[in-house]
Every structure is written in C-alpha cells, then in structure tokens.
Amino acid sequence: MDNEEDIKIAAGKIMKDTKVSKLDALNMLLGRYQSQRRLEEAVIVRKIIEREKTTLEEYGHGLHQDM
Numbered sequence: 001m002d003n004e005e006d007i008k009i010a011a012g013k014i015m016k017d018t019k020v021s022k023l024d025a026l027n028m029l030l031g032r033y034q035s036q037r038r039l040e041e042a043v044i045v046r047k048i049i050e051r052e053k054t055t056l057e058e059y060g061h062g063l064h065q066d067m
Helices: 004-018 022-035 039-058
Strands: none
Touching: 004 022, 004 039, 022 039
C-alpha cells in the first residue's frame, strides 16, 4: 500500500513527465487507484486533493493580478 508520501512522490513524477498541474496529477492517480480497487490509497488521494483545493481557494488559485 502506498502512503501519503509515496502518493505525493508519484504525483510529482506525473507532473514532471506529463506537464500537468498538481491537481490533474492527483486526479490521474485517483482514477488509477479506483480502477485497481486500491480504496485506501484512493481515500488518501481524495484528502490530498481537498487540501490542495482549499489551499488554492485561500490563495486565489496562485494567480496575481496587477491593477
């Protein structure tokens, strides 16, 4: 079973290899774990996704607009 750190490393590799965002990479992992019926890992990925979404919302999606 992959733990949270393993999942973060795998997401980083996907981001690097496919040039996608962290959320996209995590969603790819979520789909993979769900299709493999690795439900414990899927739950961990969902928690990470929710934390990432919260962080993005708090910081305005990382976008800075000069006015």
